[in-house]
Amino acid sequence: MAGATLTAVSDLHVSYPDNRAVVERIKPRSPDDWLLVAGDVAERPADVEWALTLLRQRFAEVIWSPGNHELWTLRDDPVQLRGEARYRHLVALCRRIGVHTPEDPYPVWEGEGGPVTVAPLFVGYDYTFLTPGTTTKAESMRVAHETGVVCTDEYLLHPDPYGSREIWCERRVAYTERRLAECDPDIPTVLVNHYPLVREPTRILRYQQFAQWCGTERTSDWHLRFRAAVVVYGHLHIPRTTWHDGVRFEEVSLGYPREWRRRGAVPDPVRPVLVP
Numbered sequence: 001m002a003g004a005t006l007t008a009v010s011d012l013h014v015s016y017p018d019n020r021a022v023v024e025r026i027k028p029r030s031p032d033d034w035l036l037v038a039g040d041v042a043e044r045p046a047d048v049e050w051a052l053t054l055l056r057q058r059f060a061e062v063i064w065s066p067g068n069h070e071l072w073t074l075r076d077d078p079v080q081l082r083g084e085a086r087y088r089h090l091v092a093l094c095r096r097i098g099v100h101t102p103e104d105p106y107p108v109w110e111g112e113g114g115p116v117t118v119a120p121l122f123v124g125y126d127y128t129f130l131t132p133g134t135t136t137k138a139e140s141m142r143v144a145h146e147t148g149v150v151c152t153d154e155y156l157l158h159p160d161p162y163g164s165r166e167i168w169c170e171r172r173v174a175y176t177e178r179r180l181a182e183c184d185p186d187i188p189t190v191l192v193n194h195y196p197l198v199r200e201p202t203r204i205l206r207y208q209q210f211a212q213w214c215g216t217e218r219t220s221d222w223h224l225r226f227r228a229a230v231v232v233y234g235h236l237h238i239p240r241t242t243w244h245d246g247v248r249f250e251e252v253s254l255g256y257p258r259e260w261r262r263r264g265a266v267p268d269p270v271r272p273v274l275v276p
Contacts, residue, residue, distance in 0.1 A: 004032035004060070004111035006118070006273045010194065010234025011040040011067070011253035014051045018257040023051055026270055028059050034109060035059040036118065036273065038234040038252060039067025039194030045079045045093055053097050061107065063100040065120040066090060067194040067235060068213070072156035083160030083168070087122070102176070106183060109190070113274025116229050117183050121193040123176055123219060124169035129199050129211040137212070144209040151213040173218045180226045188229040190273060196233045197222050198244050201251065205236065223247040230273050239271075248275075 007028070014020045028035070035055055041048045041064070048070055056062045070090055073082050081089050091101045100107060102122040109116050131140040144150050153165075162168040183189060191197065195215035202211040214235060223231050223244065230248050237255035241248060254260055254269040 004030045004034070006034050006036070006109050006111060006113065006116075006190065007059075007270045008036035008038060008192070008232045008250065008252045008273050009254060009269045009271070010038035010232075010251075011237060011255050012037070012042070012051060012269070013040060013069070013254065013256060014042045014047050015044070016257055019254060020051075022254060022260075022267065022269065023054065026055065026058070026268070032060045032111065034061040034063065034111075034118070035270065036120070036190070036192045036232055036252075037062060037064045038192050038232050039065050040069040040234060040253075041067070043069050043072045043074055044077050045070075045090060048090060049093055049097065052094065052099050056098050061100065062098075063107065063118055063120050063192065064094055065102060065192050065194055066122050068151075068153050068157055072152070073158060074156065082158040083162065085160065106179075108187065109274075113229075115187050116274070117187050117189045119180060119183070119189050119191050119226075121176055121191060123172045123193060123195075123216060124165060125195060125213055126166040126169040126216045126218070127212045128217040129202055129214055131209045131212060140209070140212050144212070147207075147209055149207045149209040151210065153213055169216055169218075173216065180222070183226070185227070188227045190230050190232060191222065191226065191228045192232045193219075194233060195235050196249065196251070197231055198249075200244055201233075201236060201238075201242055201249060204238060223249075232273060239269075 102120045106119045127137040134140040159165045159168045197219040234253035
């Protein structure tokens with residue numbers, strides 16, 4: 001795998017024609033490159049399948065973690081599955097086209113910067129990233145509704161069969177902790193999650209009310225406990241590099257056309273993950 005690179009992208013949102021055109025131009029620099037996709041490919045499984053199939057044809061391996069948009073159930077979507085059933089449908093879709101998911105054995109990258117265990121995660125959020133100045137979910141949500149900053153998840157992302165998104169998150173955190181604890185302790189990890197694993201990256205958000213839909217305090221030490229060389233995430237639509245406790249965090253989102261156009265030319269959203 002000489003010359004191969006571990007790369008990442010997120011928030012492709014291919015329901016937008018301009019984003020779809022960007023995805024059509026994505027190509028690896030080497031036929032041995034791997035691509036990590038940290039969620040929000042699209043809302044409809046048909047669009048998710050189109051994008052991941054195209055990328056899988058071009059990259060040696062593609063590894064996917066779900067975002068919140070994949071878990072939305074839109075009224076006009078032929079696939080009306082909700083919650084856990086929708087997630088399992090997407091996992092089956094990925095397996096059919098040869099894409100790794102959070103339910104599969106974690107692959108080990110042996111190329112440049114390796115070896116590292118690549119762990120795609122799905123842990124969700126539980127409203128513990130409270131709006132500043134609030135102390136409970138109820139108060140934080142009240143402020144969000146009063147100011148009109150409410151994530152669409154509240155209407156389209158259903159936690160079935162769990163009683164709440166918090167319970168679903170709790171179950172996913174427990175399951176994922178067990179799996180990460182089983183990884184080879186002598187090999188660093190690359191943790192791939194749609195949401196940042198720590199609260200700090202959300203401090204840059206213009207509307208701090210939105211942070212409560214951006215992760216969970218339950219994962220705040222995972223980058224240390226599970227020996228992360230890099231943490232890859234998206235969701236915020238603010239691509240940048242930050243450091244937390246000496247660990248590099250990479251936000252790798254493309255975002256909506258109105259966002260990436262402000263940054264200049266048509267982007268190449270794929271970014272290298274491991275720095276030699």
